[in-house]
Amino acid sequence: MKRDNRAWLMGFQIIMNIIGGMIAAYGLESVLIPNSVSDGGITGISIVVSQLTGIPLGVFLGILNIPFVYLGYKQIGKSFAILSVTGIASLSVGTVIMHHVPTIIDGDTLLVTVVGGIILGLGMGLSLRNGGALDGIDMLAVLLSKKLPFGTSDLILFLNVFVFIVVSTVFGLQGAVLSAIAYFIASKVIHIVEEGLSGAKTFKIITSVPDVMVETVRDRLGRSATLNQIQGAYSKECYYEITCVINRLEERKMKEIINQVDPEAFVVVYEVSEVKGGNFRKRDIH
Template identity: 25%
Template sequence: MKLNLQAKNILFILLGAAVFSFGLVNFNMKNTLAEGGVTGINLILYNLVSFDPAISNIVINIPLFFAGWRFFRRNEFIYTLIGTFSLSVFLFIFQHWITFDFSLKHDLLLAALFAGAFIGSGLGIIFRYGGTTGGTDIIARITHKKYGWAMSKTMLVLDAIIIVLSLCYLDYRQMMYTLVAVFVGARMIDVIQKGAYAAKAVMIFSKQSDQIADQIIQLFDRSVTLIDGKGGYTGRKMNILYCVVSPNEVFRLKSLIHEIDPNAFVTVNDVHEVFGEGFSINDADNGLNQRQPKKNNE
């Protein structure tokens, strides 16, 4: 099977592994906080028998690679290998070569927030560019393929078991701060995977759809998509307008719609990522390029 690896993806996976490792070494390990997945097992071994996580990460993942390689597409598998081995390399670097003093045992809440922010950001970058760090992701793929178990549920159960096992070296106070770190990390992963900028998707149901569409094009420098619709109760056909705008344009748009048709029905939904001709995350004012209105939504 032909590989289609991209240098950009590999570079960002390496960056994500570096950010992840920095957070794990300087905030989890130095402040005795746990973590889920294979990383959590690495921390258990580190705190109980001083086994270097840079080594245990490879030792644990190698048999998982042999068991699960056929459940990955080839590109995914190569990116996962890069993510896993680079994670071990950066763990070694931040433990032994580039060290910092981030001991925050006097303020475990701050330590947990930093741990979640760095680990979540690192994993989010790795996931966004097609990689993983191996571990429970491989186990989840195997159980999904063989037994039909949902991957998300399998990973949740494994993470919960590993975090509970971490009580062998944690007290309940450290456990609660670990849960804070895990929660923050999960939110960071979502933000990075979905995009930090949230645009708004607006659907407009109105008898004056043509007039509203014209005003959006003229006043907002955007276009709209007209979708054929039919009222379920009245059976009357109408055009449904679909438009994507930045958050700071929503109030103006609703005011415009209400002015033209006070009886219009409008829904507004979050759009976590926008790309394509006419939209880019480069505009300093609102995050969206507003040029080329006739192609934005068509």
């Protein structure tokens, strides 16, 4: 039974990676490339080489990503490699199929970068959400970060700066700047697709009235919380720290509750990338 579930899940993820690749291909061929706007990463380099040689973009998307798929296989695992190959193949074939589709936006640079970035980010985010990847530059950054004294995000930024310099040789400075903007928008959309629109946040609240705070949060927001006794490092006084995980839509309500119950409370709020187990599912409130 478990084997059947794994096979069904793998099949579903493969289909989602194919759809993600096709969506990204549509964004490239119907919005970005016809308006001399590129993307970052291996996709951006592939676009430049395709423009210089006249060879279809899909060929370079497939060839240039091969070493990074192998790297993903070694660093992450077989299923990631299989799903990435599926997504990249879909993206490559999709750019060939959609090469002559009508351009949906022409001339409006702001609209081109926004719409193109959204479509591209939607496709890439769908692939990442389902265990694959459509571009190999992130894996390269992970590998280099282990050998160089730089973080992964710093290396991704540096590598993409190099890509956009290369893009400027074909699309000009304006094209490179627009490509960078489209890439930024796509990265934000990828994050939304991966994490969802609601997301989650953790509130850590240090208050002098912990019992009232916990009861109010439970009654008015339908959320439970954990309570820990802590001690001030200098004052040596004992306090209580409340930890509560909520979704982003409940953030304003939580802040109102804190302000009403204890305006002097010390509050720290931070993003949560994933929540599993426990009783995160809130109870109904009326």
